[in-house]
Amino acid sequence: MRSLTVCAAAAVLLLTGAVPAAADDGDGADRTFTIEDPRITESSGLAASRLHPGVYWTHNDSEDGPYVYAVDSRTGKTVATITMRGVGEPRDVEAISLGPDGSLYVGDIGDNLGGSWDHVWIYRFPEPKQLADATVQATQFDVKYADGARDAEALMVHPKTGRVYIASKNEDGGGLYEGPAKLTTGGANVFRRVGEVPWVTDGAFSPDGKDLLLRSYFSTRGYAFEDGRLGADYRVRAPIQGQSESVTYTADGSAMMFGSEGERSEVVRVDVEGGGSDGGGSKTPSGEDGASSSGAGGDGKLGVTGGAVLIGVIVLAAIGVKRRRGQG
Template sequence: MRRPFALIAAALLVGALAVPASAADGDEGFAIKDPRITESSGLAASRLHPGIYWTHNDSDDGPYLYAVDGATGETVARLTLTGIGTPRDVEAVSIGPGDRIFVGDIGDNLGGSWPYVWIYELPEPKELKDATVRATQYVVKYSDGARDAESLVVHPKTGRVYIIDKKEEGGHLYEGPAELSASGSNVFRPVAPVELWATDAALSPDGRRLAVRGYFGGIHYAWNGGKLRREGRLSVPLQGQGESVTYSADGSRLMYGSEGAESPVEARDVPGGDGGGGERGAGAKGGENSAGDGDGDGVGTGTLVAVAVVVAALFGLGRLRRRR
């Protein structure tokens, strides 16, 4: 099918905008180079191995976790999880106290028809190499019925697990039990509304802020024991299919990931320049407005204007060429 010249130009321009500014440092952005990772759907910065990011595919891949070096984009370890069933729709990964990794097999592509979903917990390995690791599997149910979800966070101080369901009109933050149990079901209950069609979320290293992203924007909240206070919008980069977010290990950056082959992970300074994790956060520049208007839906106004101008110019050029 012949595509309009302007649409082709827009697609090329969006691709160019998605390229990370720098891959020299893990928290400056990178591209995932592993050809096995084509549906990166979750992202978590390692605290045990600074500069390493854990990710996984969405579905149909198997019980695998990948450790990606943020300086090179190369996979340095693949973990094979045992002690669990066959994953259905893995959507999120988060790291809790004691360097414990939590994996959320919480998606429901059937629109919220599965009566339960799963969370897997495993220790983060001290040595990064391909290995088989035994995980604990938890059965999760919701107090108000089955639902689709793609966001899971673990509080870095208490270890309590939270899930945000995915609804176009906005969902809720669901709180799990104080401790998950491997026997029986773990019931998660809604504790606060979330005003976004959420595809992932992350808690700051000090546990005081929650970042929630969607496909085209994001919101950051102040966190107080699961109670949320909206603080503003996040400057989310324009990505092909924005699926993941994590704070960098020092809390100074928010790292945004996308699905696709060689998908980019892009960095933005945290709003207000303080992610509650490190010295860099206190002096970060740009913050909420680093990619444009922080009060927009995530893509900066300046960026959108630039896209519109270039596409319009290219479209005009195409029309002139057709007249010749």
């Protein structure tokens, strides 16, 4: 896997001659950074802190226990490890989102067995006011889907209504599911399908709630969002990473942060076009074929163009590595 990631990085450089630009916001916060914590090898979700500028909440996706980590984008170092108390043994934690109530919502919603679990869970706890290792009391919510079990990796809390949405993951296309107006602990919270989406590995609402980003392994799309429903969609220029797992907006909405799994994984900043706070994604109107018309702009951002070409380059590079090692 590591050799493939190295090959992917080399292929990106060969194809574009550039890397996504890392903006410096004066104090160095909210810029491209590397997660330095050796415990975080499967970062699968990101959420920008509102209480602590430049800090991002993340977690591993499985076999790590009830832990959430606060990582400072200035240094890439973990500044707090939060242990959730009052929840069961997490199975497959795939997403994290910050609600308008100031609480972090953690989505234990993965189901790699093809949607075989009759329920999944959401954990909720207030974002800590102090950055220090701590054990917090979390509330656990049971979740079911109205149309049967689903595998999912994206959980998004609307920043205005507080309603929770989940996007299911399926190579043939998934669904956007809307939770009840208020989550309860008295029984299962039923999520109902309200839209159709592509294969999704993570998602995020813009701070004003007017746009929804949905990321997959090789592309990112944005959707206008109004009255709880998807509107017109548009392409979003995003970096191509070894394993594209997470996305969030910066707290002020001026940029998007894209993360991936792996040891010392990188979180890449991409500015929102126009640079306005609380804005939507870096928008490019959709073409008839739904593909991006450019690979990398003058600012060094990587688009979804050449995704197929990149895959081919990665495969050829991997074959070359195997042959050099006498495996091919």
